[in-house]
Amino acid sequence: MTTTKSDSDSKTGETSACQYHCGPTTPCRPRGPERLSExxxxxxxxxxxxxxxRTLDSFLEALEAWVGDAPGWYANHGxxxxxxxxxxxxxxALSAARFYE
Known part of the structure; x- marks a missing residue:
């Protein structure tokens, strides 16, 4: 897997590369379920x-939390x-669950 795009966080100035090449102005475009799981x-x-x-328990808990907060994420990104x-x-959702608390 290669990453070709980096997104910068306007609040912190930190740059992170999303494995799905998404960011506030670039929508995620995985190639379906096989590519997403891969x-x-x-x-x-x-x-x-x-x-x-890192654990399945904490990952699923974060996934659940992000999905619940997703309307706010989408609103914040217009x-x-x-x-x-x-x-x-x-x-x-899967990308956010890696770090979401």
Whole structure:
């Protein structure tokens, strides 16, 4: 897996590379469920030691919290929350669950 885009956090100035190439102005575009699961597993293998939520329990708890807070994330980024969810939503949720508290 290669990352070709870095996004900068306007509040902290920190730059982070999203494995799905998404950010506030660039929507996530995984290539469906196979690509999403492949990228998630590869990210865990290569950089899992950097994840805040390394255990399944903490990851699922963070995933649940982010999904619950997703309307605020979308509003803060000037986007509409997908009514029925989609792969972009899943990619964002899984990516956020790595660090969300």
């Amino acid at each position: 990228a998630s597993a590869a990210g865990l293998r290569s950089k899992g030691d950097q994840w805040e939520n 986007q509409e929350l997908p009514a029925d969810g989609d792969w972009t939503f899943m990619a964002r």
